[in-house]
Amino acid sequence: MLFSLSLPSIRTSYKIKIFTFFFFFSARQNSEIIRLLLKLALGVTMSRAAMASSISDRARGAYWGGLIADSLALPVHWYYNPADIVKQFGRITGFRPPASHHPSSIMSLSNTGGAGRGGQTGSIIVRSKHSRVAQESSLPLSPLHHQPPHLYRAMLLITGRKNTGGFQGCTITKV
Amino acid sequence: MSAGDNTLNSIVARLLVRTLVGQDTFSATPSTDPLSTPPPASLLASGGVYSTEQFLRNYVRFMTTPGSHNDTYAETYHRMFFLNLGKGLPPEKCADDDKHNVDSAGGLVLIPAPALLAAAAQGGAAAVSAGVTQMYATHNSKRLAKFVEVYVKALHRVFLRSEDESPGKAIREAVRDAGLALGVGDLVELAAKTPGHEGDLAVIGRFGSACYIEGSLPSLLYLAGKYSETPQEALFQNANVGGENCHRGSALGALLGAAWGMAGWPKELVEGLKEAKTIHLEAEAFARAAELCATSGQREIAVKILEHP
Numbered sequence: 202m203l204f205s206l207s208l209p210s211i212r213t214s215y216k217i218k219i220f221t222f223f224f225f226f227s228a229r230q231n232s233e234i235i236r237l238l239l240k241l242a243l244g245v246t247m248s249r250a251a252m253a254s255s256i257s258d259r260a261r262g263a264y265w266g267g268l269i270a271d272s273l274a275l276p277v278h279w280y281y282n283p284a285d286i287v288k289q290f291g292r293i294t295g296f297r298p299p300a301s302h303h304p305s306s307i308m309s310l311s312n313t314g315g316a317g318r319g320g321q322t323g324s325i326i327v328r329s330k331h332s333r334v335a336q337e338s339s340l341p342l343s344p345l346h347h348q349p350p351h352l353y354r355a356m357l358l359i360t361g362r363k364n365t366g367g368f369q370g371c372t373i374t375k376v
Numbered sequence: 377m378s379a380g381d382n383t384l385n386s387i388v389a390r391l392l393v394r395t396l397v398g399q400d401t402f403s404a405t406p407s408t409d410p411l412s413t414p415p416p417a418s419l420l421a422s423g424g425v426y427s428t429e430q431f432l433r434n435y436v437r438f439m440t441t442p443g444s445h446n447d448t449y450a451e452t453y454h455r456m457f458f459l460n461l462g463k464g465l466p467p468e469k470c471a472d473d474d475k476h477n478v479d480s481a482g483g484l485v486l487i488p489a490p491a492l493l494a495a496a497a498q499g500g501a502a503a504v505s506a507g508v509t510q511m512y513a514t515h516n517s518k519r520l521a522k523f524v525e526v527y528v529k530a531l532h533r534v535f536l537r538s539e540d541e542s543p544g545k546a547i548r549e550a551v552r553d554a555g556l557a558l559g560v561g562d563l564v565e566l567a568a569k570t571p572g573h574e575g576d577l578a579v580i581g582r583f584g585s586a587c588y589i590e591g592s593l594p595s596l597l598y599l600a601g602k603y604s605e606t607p608q609e610a611l612f613q614n615a616n617v618g619g620e621n622c623h624r625g626s627a628l629g630a631l632l633g634a635a636w637g638m639a640g641w642p643k644e645l646v647e648g649l650k651e652a653k654t655i656h657l658e659a660e661a662f663a664r665a666a667e668l669c670a671t672s673g674q675r676e677i678a679v680k681i682l683e684h685p
Binding site for chain 2: 252253254255256257258259260261262263264265266267268269270271272273274275276277278279280281282283285286292293294295296297298299
């Protein structure tokens with residue numbers, strides 16, 4: 202009876218069958234079955250809590266994993282000849298700074314005015330005053346930094362991954 | 377840049393996570409790093425509400441703020457986006473496609489965070505929808521969307537593995553399914569019969585070590601399958617095979633971490649990141665958001681993602 206009360210939506214014919222099912226067992230067996238059912242219900246609740254905790258740990262792991270992997274690869278990003286990695290770094294097994302020379306940089310081939318490869322006279326990418334090359338070529342960049350962000354229009358500020366070859370110079374048009 | 381730094385796409389991924397957990401403002405003062413400001417404590421506790429519009433607003437602001445990051449390279453997708461913005465298009469219309477460089481591993485870097493929250497809340501279909509929605513905000517490529525779908529299905533598979541299934545087994549199952557979906561065969565079987573570093577170089581050389589997605593996703597999956605029991609080794613190997621390893625690695629690390637949780641990453645790697653203290657706050661806020669998404673009655677984040685296709 203206790204069991205059928207806990208399932209109010211169950212059809213009467215099934216209640217009778219369940220009641221009959223319990224009737225054929227001893228009181229001791231019945232209490233064991235009930236204990237098992239309670240354990241099962243508790244288990245579902247427990248596993249939901251465990252799942253929420255797993256999910257937060259896995260989300261955390263995914264976030265850190267992406268950032269760790271990116272940073273491990275940073276010094277040897279675009280090394281298309283793996284032998285160069287061995288030559289300059291041995292084997293990467295931790296965070297390392299980039300070397301002063303990048304043997305296979307494709308940065309100088311990148312189009313600074315749009316997609317993919319191309320010339321470096323475009324103004325989508327400009328150098329900031331912090332850039333080594335900008336300082337060397339004395340580009341008149343300082344005034345730009347005093348303007349509010351919306352005046353920068355379509356402009357990416359590129360400032361200093363110093364290992365990667367580098368652009369040959371950018372023409373700054375209107376900002 | 378120095379040891380423990382992150383490259384531009386990963387920094388933008390951090391900005392996305394901040395947006396996801398409700399941190400939609402940052403200091404625009406030149407010479408300060410917007411990401412160095414920790415998110416407010418209240419947001420850490422409450423999760424947040426997400427839309428790609430909000431992300432794009434933050435993205436434009438971040439990319440046009442002097443001194444906001446220290447990378448020297450911006451992928452094609454950024455350049456095309458800002459070319460369009462310069463023409464006067466609204467941010468939500470700026471994502472573009474050059475039919476070549478946009479379809480790259482860089483397009484996977486922003487996918488895991490919204491896809492995982494959606495997976496936690498509503499499962500696989502929502503995860504794919506959130507991932508593809510996020511992709512279209514910056515990459516207007518139907519072709520790339522097909523690869524994003526395969527990647528998110530793998531991510532979802534390992535993220536919601538049952539407690540009884542080991543992370544390594546879940547990864548191998550996900551990798552096998554993804555490889556077959558991409559038409560590159562059983563990558564787990566391939567990994568099992570490919571010994572050592574030289575073998576990895578040969579396989580990745582064949583798939584392609586460059587950014588192009590048709591080679592980089594199979595390479596990523598191959599590494600995940602081969603090093604499914606040793607996630608840290610997978611990331612080392614990803615770096616050591618060279619090529620476009622930063623973006624491939626980012627998506628690989630997210631996939632392995634989604635299966636292993638923090639048990640996959642040794643302390644020295646976690647603490648060795650230059651911005652580790654701030655990343656910790658973001659990670660905790662993100663983990664809390666995922667937990668809220670998984671708990672009944674707290675599904676707002678994923679629902680909001682789906683409202684902005």
